[in-house]
Amino acid sequence: MxxxxxxxxxxxxxxxxxxxxxxxxxxxxxxxxxxxxxxxxxxxxxxxxxxxxxxxxxxxxxxxxxxxxxxxxxxxxxxxxxxxxxxxxxAEPPPSIAALHRKIAGDRLEEHDLHAIVQDIAAARYSKIELAAFVVATNQFELDRDEVLHLTEAMIATGQRIDWQREIGAGPIVDKHCIGGIPGNRTSMLVVPIVAAHGMLCPKTSSRAITSPAGTADTMEVLAEVELPLDRMKDIARATHGCLAWGGTADLSPADDILISVERPLGIDSPGQMVASILSKKIAAGVTHLVLDLPVGPTAKVRSMSAAQRLKRLFEYVAARLRLELDAVITDGRQPIGRGIGPVLEARDVMQVLANDPQAPQDLRQKALRLAGRVIEFDPDVRGGDGYRIARDILDSGRALAKMNAIIDAQGRRAEPQQPGAIGFEVTAPADGTVIGVDNLRLARIARTSGAPQVRGAGVDLFVKLGETVRAGQPLYRVHAQFDADLEFARQLVGRGNGFTLGAPEQVPREFASAPGDVR
Amino acid sequence: MxxxxxxxxxxxxxxxxxxxxxxxxxxxxxxxxxxxxxxxxxxxxxxxxxxxxxxxxxxxxxxxxxxxxxxxxxxxxxxxxxxxxxxxxxAEPPPSIAALHRKIAGDRLEEHDLHAIVQDIAAARYSKIELAAFVVATNQFELDRDEVLHLTEAMIATGQRIDWQREIGAGPIVDKHCIGGIPGNRTSMLVVPIVAAHGMLCPKTSSRAITSPAGTADTMEVLAEVELPLDRMKDIARATHGCLAWGGTADLSPADDILISVERPLGIDSPGQMVASILSKKIAAGVTHLVLDLPVGPTAKVRSMSAAQRLKRLFEYVAARLRLELDAVITDGRQPIGRGIGPVLEARDVMQVLANDPQAPQDLRQKALRLAGRVIEFDPDVRGGDGYRIARDILDSGRALAKMNAIIDAQGRRAEPQQPGAIGFEVTAPADGTVIGVDNLRLARIARTSGAPQVRGAGVDLFVKLGETVRAGQPLYRVHAQFDADLEFARQLVGRGNGFTLGAPEQVPREFASAPGDVR
Missing domain, CATH: 2.40.40.20 (Barwin-like endoglucanases)
Incomplete structure (x- = not known):
């Protein structure tokens, strides 16, 4: 040869x-x-x-x-x-491997180092092993705030960037994002129609679930098409002011997607990486004003008020440098939001809130109104503190539901509504008591094991929440599934821990998230 | 289903x-x-x-x-x-993943944590990504000396351990090991016959090349069988006192082999990992007295005297706790040792030294005598400082050659001697000058690209060394290969840098390794 x-x-x-x-x-x-x-x-x-x-x-x-x-x-x-x-x-090693080795050795990286690394990552020149090395070497306290800033900039620079101002002559582009970790926390599907009904432009791109039982894109897909080319998104945003599309069709921050493919199996989601990931995706998507939901709780991603404050300051520092208006809101992350966990069940909760159904989960309604209010307060004509009331008026009047239906029709309404999985079992209280703990991680895991999000109707439907009193044998939640094998896996998992802790009323953990005087 | x-x-x-x-x-x-x-x-x-x-x-x-x-x-x-x-x-994540996450977060690990991690690694429960995370999280200054000790213990505990005392009623088991990085540094094949001829027991297990152009096992295999079951090794050690076998047949420190599979592509070889890797393998192989070769030079693994001293102290600390007698010797790592780089060429150098051939490379002879002397000084009947002379007498008298032939015959002599690769090219000096730099990494890479170690006869044959004066057009070295494509790759690589630097005589870098008064 x-x-x-x-x-x-x-x-x-x-x-x-x-x-x-x-x-x-x-x-x-x-x-x-x-x-x-x-x-x-x-x-x-x-x-x-x-x-x-x-x-x-x-x-x-x-x-x-x-x-x-x-x-x-x-x-x-x-x-x-x-x-x-x-x-x-x-092949020679990619050019930035020398910078990676310096980071592993504990050096601070310069702007050009991080740009070189992110370019090589986006061009798929890093192996899985090298990606894992980068993720670990930049984990925890290993990146200072300027390194996080430069990492974010580099991630924006390597992909597409949507310029809504140029595309449709828009003013501010508003958005609401959560750092994740709270099952059922489907507030985006309420915030978008509320703020769009207020007249703000909110063409939201969302992710599919990575480690959770449902992402906003998965849940919206129960009701409407979400895989929309950018031109369709522009038309829909022009017509309705809102949109709830999957972000994967645009090539936004491609290095982020590649890094996530390693962070996910490693279970690493450090502050610097989280900030760079979220802000790069949002800025690339053309967002100018962002409300950020930071849930705190014993089984949330952020577990103490001091950690939440540190994370908030890091988000604020990087956002300010990149001229993104950011309002970071620390919220109650002690338990899942709403009742359903899984795409169909969460879509049901959202539609109940929009329809002002008396059965609608009040915690989901309240949280969505609070976040929508903060978005509305980006409007220079709205007085500080008035946002919540304006959001509530829009929701109560049915205008939010009408807006959601307009968005669904514009994206392409699903022919027939999907139902919760046909097979399942109920999990009951082993004794009398008060619910003093609902484990976000455990319930997410049970919902995933039952088939969510791939099986749209699978998941968990909660009947009781923190602070409620139950009797022995009373159902706590129902697990829905489509396939016997999934149900069997879920049953085994529940057998090793059902995610609920019962105790005395005074043992209910205090919500340490809400700041005094915060409008709710 | x-x-x-x-x-x-x-x-x-x-x-x-x-x-x-x-x-x-x-x-x-x-x-x-x-x-x-x-x-x-x-x-x-x-x-x-x-x-x-x-x-x-x-x-x-x-x-x-x-x-x-x-x-x-x-x-x-x-x-x-x-x-x-x-x-x-x-699958649930392996039990030790929680400890891995604590290490990533910067915690110090306890003995039981490191045992759990190493057990999971040895049982192949870690993915490549998790292995990379462990390697990076324990890199550089991330392990203190007690963590290195516990990592070493755990690596010994998860595999087989040879007890020569019990097996063949032996006294001390001596060995000599180099941390690597210096092409042609084939001293083991000289030290083993010399110290065996002195009557010490030295049943050496060696590795095949991982990133280098030849390991001791690859080079010995040019002359004799090296894949020997443990029972054969025992018989050979009983009969000859020496052995030069491949260590891969015994299941010694299996976690080490798995970690190396990630360290190699990452190019990471940090002090803690090096100490745990080498000492776990040696102790598992039943070694009780070890001379360790630590080469220092601008293109060696260790590049400064202070780094060499730090590494030496870490080796000494862990060895002492594990009751291994250790004599760590800092040596000259400024350039390759001997002339040949590649299995056949290195075997030729070794046999020339053993035969007292006037053509034999003197640097290889001197270094082997120095290290053999240090091993011989483990003999309680030998006065400190007499080892070098005893080793030289054994070599000069032909007893080392006779011992090597006995070991080769016992292991199984190769039928016909292998020759250097039949095709090749010479690399010549571009100008008159003195050799002031010979790049270990570059020459190793050229030798590998030419086909070594898989192609036994491939590699580099050096004609001049540091400090020698050359004329323009004079050959510096010859590249040997077996296949046209390999030769073409090697030629391209040489074109981007031949590994030699010429200059003025006063620019020859000083050897900073040898301690004053050290017998050489």
């Missing part, structure tokens, strides 16, 4: 955003160049270059000795047809 | 010590349980349990929808036949 050129083969393995290159152990290129498993290789074809990680295979059915296999991600990125020739060679 | 049970399929992908489980995207289990890519799953079959990482595939040729694919590593660990039923379910 003289040239390391092989025909491309598409290998149908979903490597979750990692470029993997497959070569057979008997491939002359592997033999000759002494390639090792997990080595970095450079593949050139179709005028494009790709850096990937080598996996050595022994099975001709996956990749025969004289072909160059590409994982789905790598195949998509290279954009060359199967059978086309590609050149493969050993 | 009612039970998540599927027949096993063997998927021929070498995942380099990671258990990967493949399920088709249309598999009812994936659909129902909402498994996500990179989720942790538990597989049970054959009375065994395995934790792996899920890869979702779209290609029936890799894994059809109703089968459970296992990577080579996972298949081997589970030890069940293809077609046998296996149960798959979502």
């Amino acid at each position: 003289s040239e390391p050129i092989l025909p491309i083969r598409r290998v149908g393995i979903d490597t979750w955003r990692e470029n993997v290159v497959f070569l057979h152990r008997d491939c002359p290129v592997v033999r000759a160049a002494g390639f090792q498993a997990l080595a970095k290789v450079r593949v050139q074809a179709n005028g494009k270059t790709l850096i990937g990680v080598l996996n050595v295979v022994d099975d001709d059915a996956i990749c025969p000795p004289c072909e160059l296999g590409l994982s789905e991600e790598a195949f998509r990125r290279l954009g060359a047809e199967p059978g086309r020739p590609a050149r493969i060679e050993q | 009612s039970e998540p049970i599927l027949p096993i399929r063997r998927v021929g992908i070498d995942t380099w010590r990671e258990n990967v489980v493949f399920l088709h995207r249309d598999c009812p289990v994936v659909r129902a349980a909402g498994f996500q890519a990179l989720a942790k799953v538990r597989v049970q079959a054959n009375g065994k349990t395995l934790i792996g990482v899920l890869n979702v595939v779209d290609d029936d040729a890799i894994c059809p929808p109703c089968e459970l694919g296992l990577s080579e590593e996972a298949f081997r660990r589970l030890g069940a036949e293809p077609g046998r039923p296996a149960r798959i379910e979502q």
Whole structure:
């Protein structure tokens, strides 16, 4: 052999955003160049270059000795047809690896270092192992606030950025975002129609669930289409002032998506990474005014008031430098919000609140009004403190429901409403007592195990909340599922802990989130 | 479906010590349980349990929808036949992940934490991403010396341990080890026959090359069999007092091998990890007295005298607690040792030194005598300072060569001697000058690119060393290879930097390693 050129083969393995290159152990290129498993290789074809990680295979059915296999991600990125020739060679490490090593060694990184790292990450030049190294090396107290600022800027700079002012001649673009961790916390689907009905422009892009039982995009999808091209979003925003779309169709902060693919299995979500992730996505989406929901509670992401204040200040520092108007609100994160956990059940809660149904969960209504009020107070014509009342008037008058229906119709209404999963079981109180603990993490896990969010109707429906008194045998919640196996997994999980703690009324944990005098 | 049970399929992908489980995207289990890519799953079959990482595939040729694919590593660990039923379910994170998170957050870990982590690593319960997180979180100054001690103990405890005293009624078991990074530094193959000829027991286990162009096992394999079962090693040690075997057949410190699989692609080799890796392997191999070679130089692993002293103290602290007699020697790491870089070329250098060939590289001879002398001084009957002279007498008298031949015959002599690669090219001096720099990393890379260590005869043969004066056009070294493509890669690499720096005689860097009064 003289040239390391092989025909491309598409290998149908979903490597979750990692470029993997497959070569057979008997491939002359592997033999000759002494390639090792997990080595970095450079593949050139179709005028494009790709850096990937080598996996050595022994099975001709996956990749025969004289072909160059590409994982789905790598195949998509290279954009060359199967059978086309590609050149493969050993790759130098990506240019920013030296900066990564300095961060691992404890150095402070400069603006250009972080830009170089984020560019390499966005171009998929980092392996999973290198991504994990970056996530750990920038974890916790390892990034100072200027490093977080530069990381955020770099993440914005590597992707698309929507300019609503230019696109539709708009004024402020408002949004509301939660840092996550509280099941059932579906306030966006209430805040958007309320503030749009007030006349503010709120074309919201949301994520699908990553580790939670439902994201806003998953829940909205129960009612309407959410995979909307940017042009459709613009038309809808022009017509209704609101939109509740999935953000994945626009290429906003692509490095963030890649970092999340490692943060998620590691269970790491440190303050600096959280701030860079959220603010880069929001600024790239063209948001100019943001209300941020920071829930605090024993099983929330933020577990103490001092940690919440620190996180709030970091968000505020970075937002101010990037000229994003930010109002960060510390909220009650002691338990799930509303009753349903899972897309269909959460959509039901939202529609009950919009319809002013007497059955509607009051905690979800109150929290949505509070956050919508803070968004409305971005309006220079609204006096500080008047937002809550304005939001309540919009909701009570039915204008919020009308606006939501307009948005749903504009996005494309689902033909028939989806129902909660047909099979299930109830979890009952083992004794008389007062509910003194409802574990966010446990209930999210049970809802996910029951099939949410992939199975839209699966999840948990809560019957009682913190501070309520129950009798032995009284149902605490119902688990909904579609498949027997899911239900069996969920039952086993509930058997190891149902997420509820009973005790005496005086043991109910105090809400330490709300500031004195805060309008609720 | 009612039970998540599927027949096993063997998927021929070498995942380099990671258990990967493949399920088709249309598999009812994936659909129902909402498994996500990179989720942790538990597989049970054959009375065994395995934790792996899920890869979702779209290609029936890799894994059809109703089968459970296992990577080579996972298949081997589970030890069940293809077609046998296996149960798959979502896995809890391994128990020690909580301790890993505390380390990431900056906590000091206790003895039991490190034991739990190392046990989970050795049992292959950590994903590549989690291993990378551990390696980074314990990097640099992140481990204090007691954490290094406990990490070392835990790594010893999870594998086999050879007890030579019990096995063959031996006294002290001596060994010599280098921390690596210096090409051609093949002193073990000289130290072992010299100290064995002195009557000391030195049954050495060595590694194959990981990132270098040749390990001791690769080089010894040019002359003799090195893959020896433990019983053979015992017989050989009884008969000859020496042995130069590959350590991979014994299950010594298995967690170390797994950590190396991540440290290598990350290029991380921090002091704590190095100490735990080397000392765990040596103690597990039954070594009681160890001479440690710590080369210092501008392109060595250790680049300053102060860093070398710090590393030496850490080795000494941990060794003392584990009752290993340790003599750590800081040596000259400014350039490669000997002439050859690559298995065949290095074996040639070793045999020339043993044969007292006038062509033998004197630096290799001197360094081996110095280290052998330090080992010999572990003998209570030898006066301090006499070791070097005793070693020299053994070498000069031909007794070291006779011992080496006895060891080679006992292990199984190779039928015909291997030759250096038949094709190659010479690299010449671009101008007149004195050699003031020879880059260890660059020359190792050139030797690897030419095919070493997989291609035994490939590598670099140095003609001049530091401080020598050359004329323009004079050959500096020759690159040997077996395959055209390798040679072409090596030629390109040399074109980007040949590893030699020429200058004026006064620019030759001073050797800062040798202590005053040290016998050489």
